[in-house]
Amino acid sequence: MPDAMAAETPAGPSGRRRTEVAVGILLRADGAMLLSTRPPGKPYAGYWEFPGGKLEAGETVAQALRRELIEELGVTIGPVSVCKVTEHDYPHALVRLHWCKVLAWTGTFEMREGQTMAWQQLPLTVGPVLPGAYPVLQWLAGERGQRVVADAAPK
Numbered sequence: 821m822p823d824a825m826a827a828e829t830p831a832g833p834s835g836r837r838r839t840e841v842a843v844g845i846l847l848r849a850d851g852a853m854l855l856s857t858r859p860p861g862k863p864y865a866g867y868w869e870f871p872g873g874k875l876e877a878g879e880t881v882a883q884a885l886r887r888e889l890i891e892e893l894g895v896t897i898g899p900v901s902v903c904k905v906t907e908h909d910y911p912h913a914l915v916r917l918h919w920c921k922v923l924a925w926t927g928t929f930e931m932r933e934g935q936t937m938a939w940q941q942l943p944l945t946v947g948p949v950l951p952g953a954y955p956v957l958q959w960l961a962g963e964r965g966q967r968v969v970a971d972a973a974p975k
């Protein structure tokens with residue numbers, strides 16, 4: 821979406837306006853979570869992230885997430901609520917990430933933006949992960965008594 825339409829809120833500690841982002845943690849029955857690569861042309865292209873995107877003006881987090889997942893993946897999600905809010909100050913934007921666990925969806929996954937997707941258990945077998953997604957991965961790892969990435973092999 822054009823940045824001029826993105827929902828923004830007043831400046832954070834760094835004096836920059838926050839960009840509001842809805843992010844979905846799609847969880848399969850076996851606990852695997854869906855990650856995908858950022859499409860070419862976006863900041864951090866090729867990094868792994870959870871699906872989602874910026875809120876448009878007037879949208880709720882749930883509405884934005886529902887729209888983004890149809891646009892990016894071709895799936896329609898059921899009702900969701902925000903389970904966590906984090907912020908990350910990137911060179912390209914100060915983002916506020918509204919995280920929602922998603923347990924139900926309909927449709928077949930299609931990579932409509934040329935991404936690659938992977939269902940991942942912890943520790944992850946893909947990387948690198950977007951820095952703004954790392955705190956939530958640590959939180960999920962804590963819930964599961966797992967690590968985000970496997971320990972380095974002993975020398």
Ligand SMILES: Nc1nc2c([nH]c(=O)n2[C@H]2C[C@H](O)[C@@H](COP(=O)(O)OP(=O)(O)OP(=O)(O)O)O2)c(=O)[nH]1
Pocket residue numbers: 821822823841843862868869870871872873874875908910913915917950951952953
């Ligand atoms: N989707 C997603 N975005 C994340 C995650 N972690 C994280 O820091 N972000 C940041 C990266 C971006 O600065 C921002 C999302 O913006 P975006 O450019 O992907 O959103 P969009 O799909 O609306 O993009 P566009 O229409 O402007 O192309 O949130 C994550 O796990 N998933």
